[in-house]
Amino acid sequence: MADKSRLAEASLALAHALAFAKKAKSDPFYAAGIAKSFEICFEYAWKYLKAVATEHGLEAHSPRDAIKTAARMGLLDDAEAWLGFLEDRNLSVHDYLGVDDAGYLQTVKSFRTSVEALLRREP
16 A cells, blocks of 8 residues: 555645745745745655555556546545646746745645645545
8 A cells, every 4th residue: 555654744844834934925944945845745745646546557657647547536636726736836846937925825735735635535
């Protein structure tokens, strides 16, 4: 069975980082910590989804594949939201266009809520 423990740890780390959301608005150090925590948690989330898909004999080679497959399996309630998290993760990692701070924080908070829902589900 796919190991949820790393995803759970990353989710807790993200929650801790989000506790500094007010400070992140004025101090880029805290914003960077939240962004990195989001990035790490997202990586563990899609790799967990990929592992669950593989255990069920399904292929998921990329984060997008893993999200779509997990949604078909009933592990995710809102595939479109998760695809949005993927897009925001990609934008924040590469920062090609810049990221709106307020919108980004809301995305990260929504992502954490979605991860917690995923962790409560049995594959």
